[in-house]
Amino acid sequence: MRRLARLAPLAPLARIVPLLLFVAAWHLVGVAGLVDPAFLPPPGRVAVALVDLLRGGQIGDNIAVTLLRAFTGLALGATAGVWIGVMMARSEVFDAYAAPLVGATYSLPKSALVPLFILWFGIGSTTAICATFLACLLPVVVNTHHGVATTPKVLVWSAQAMGFSDREMLGRVFLMHALPDIMTGLRIALGFSFVLAISSEMIAANSGIGKLIFMYGENGTYDYMFAAITSVVAVAFSADRALLAVTHRILRWHDSAVPAADAA
Amino acid sequence: MRPAGTVSDAKIEIRGLSKSYSTGHGSLLAIDTVDLTLAEGEFVSIVGPSGCGKSTLLYVVGGFLSADGDVLVDGTPIRGPGTDRGIVFQDYALFPWLTVRRNILFGLERRDVPQAERDAVADRLIGVIGLKGFEHRYPRELSGGMRQRVAIARTMACDPAVLLLDEPFGALDAQTREMMQDELLRIWLDTRKTVLMITHDVSEAVYLSNRICIMSARPGRIVEEFSVDLDRTLPREELVVSEPFNRLRNAVWLSVRRQAVAAAHADPG
């Protein structure tokens, strides 16, 4: 037991080892001639391509464009989503009107709207942002609705007995109670924002990392294509971890704040 | 102390109060024509079998549920919840996202209280409930007894004229419960608020109240009343072994027992 305890600080390293093994295997199949390097560029060449793309600024510029689209859609979707979710939870009448529309849009695969948006707005950021907005909106609506609607009666009554009006309770009680659910919705929305931004760039765009990946694929410069995909994985992973860290901080009061062993 | 019965002005009047819930299969009568008057500064307990409608009665008096009949505070019918009636719920109902200190100060947020005075109130109450050093903990980091004390302090911070307590010590272990009872007694002797407390603990009711009302099994009705006239200046060790205390305790216990047995017969299983 004690030997294990002494190894504990090395735990993050232990998690990287399987990834290194994977890269080594990837390298070896190339060296052994098991696959055609045209189909699977060896990791060394992908790394060189990645450095080249980072130096030349192609990755930085295009990821910046994609992130701007993704985060604009996410911010708009989250804001509107919280508002609609609160309204649905607090007003039966609003809920009756909104529920069928939300239910119908919820199950529509949002990327299918991209061709329609291209028809309406042309190729470019507006199309990507609209698709991202709709995709981010619904998980936030559904989760906010749930969080507000499940606020325990006794909490509402406690605030009422201290003289708070419904309006004053919104930020102090209902939204605070819904916060864990809202963060769950936001995490789903963050994932969607990348998927939709990149999808719409692959379907039709002049810029963005999705376009870049697609272009290298068409040109047959596969080492650059792999490098660009690697950068997308790294950015999406970092954004997700950053959101998790923020969530952890602002939900210190919540039971979920007990550190998760492996938050996947 | 002021013995029960000599106070004249009614603080709370409950007249012909009935409340039914609508459920999946028809309506369910929870309390049936309850009449009860609390004098200013009086401590009244309600004891009855579980499910007889005690919480329901308290929620109606709190103004959270509407019902048939009248509830008057200082002679005026209540219209919803009000800051004149502070309530402590059975399961504490602390705001989990606020620290101990901010929970206690929650009710002062919407009042024009200067910061210095707020700090004074918080410091005083945290001292009273013995949670110095725990001010910045969140409710999930506290034991049941600590949460209970915070809930009481939060209600006291608003300084309501009436305290409504729903089985406030029900979830505590025996030792903590006795300490909390002594604390509540001291607060009551200091402030002389009007208190309506629900409990299923007969000794607790006898130890704390001026008057004890026994509720029947559902639909809840008040079937018997006991006046308590004990010397509150006696320390607990002496009081609870004294002959008058135990005579009254046994009488109340028998009365509750009759209702519980009736409930078990009416509702087998």
Place this chain on the structure above:
Amino acid sequence: MSRHDPLWLRVRSVASVVVVLAAWEAVARAGLVPPLFLPAFSTVVVTLWGVIRDGSLPEDLAISLGRAAGGLTLATLAGVLVGIAMARNRVAHWLLDPFVALGFPSPKIAFLPIFILWFGIGSLSKILLVGFACVFPVAIGTYAAARGINRVLIWSGRSLGASAGVLLGRVVLPACAPRIFAAMRVALPVALITTFTAEMVGGGGGMGATLMYSQRFFESPVVFAYLLVMLAVGLVLDTTMRRLQARSPVLRGDA
């Protein structure tokens, strides 16, 4: 009748859909927007009937649903395997956890060109991409379920002399079934969106490819007809899975 009456609320829900459709029809008919941008609802319905009758829509739908179902099946098989292995074996956990952690938040659609490179533009690349996109939620759901199994259940099975295989089939899988099914419900929209997007980007037939093709040739009524069908497919499949879950005691978790 109170405005909060259940029946009255139902009326409002229906009204809200009717109002949206009526507004759509009115705006299009009044010529407020060119028909290229917004064909009238009635035109779309007629077009829908046309593409159903000439067999093009049923064919596209069959292709897309086949790909989505194939990918989801693969993902379920692989995800359950990975999830249970990670929960029951420390080495498997150590080996696989970094990949699951890295793969779960990444937008799998970005891998589409790799799948096209390796498996062509036909159905195979799409089925495999859908499988890749859906395997993560299934693996994570299964892992969480298998970790949560009551140890006493497994011990008592072992003490009765059950072999590892019997234990897996009789104890572990049934206990995980509700969470696995719940994960499949999460994965279903992922399967649909991945299929449609892959078809839109890579062609090769199916709903997405025809949608893209119609947009390029400015056949707006077909675009809207296909969108309506995609919406209906998502709604019907999710409702079906929810019903199944509610009906079956094994999937509900109270068997």
